Amino acid sequence: MRCDNGPEYISGALLSWAARHGIKIEHIRRGKPQQNAYSERHNRTVRYGWLARTLFDTIKQVQDEATRWPWTYNHERQNMALGSITPMQKLAGVA
Incomplete structure (x- = not known):
């Protein structure tokens, strides 16, 4: 799974869970969001398209x-x- 280096993706709990389930975590290089462009675009769209507009x-x-x-x-x-x-x-x- 390719992901950025945000705290939710570098936590020990996530890394341990992934290892137990045979999932390899691939972190993008710091400061290089274009390496994960589709996910970054999706996250931005979700965040501003509905998540930030709704309580x-x-x-x-x-x-x-x-x-x-x-x-x-x-x-x-x-x-x-x-x-x-x-x-x-x-x-x-x-x-």
Whole structure:
């Protein structure tokens, strides 16, 4: 698993768990977020797309929103890079 060097990814608990499950942790070089660009982009989108805009009272609410958000992101959110259409509209036009 490739990840950055944030405290949540260098903790002894995570590294021990990964070792017990045969998962190799690959840390990117410090100061090189482009080495993990897809994850960094996803994390930024989640953080600013819905997580920072919503006040949650329970973990269940977060889980429900995390389940609904990808559908909204792909079906309802217009993407300027795609000519102001949704990713699903773009995919339908390609097929």
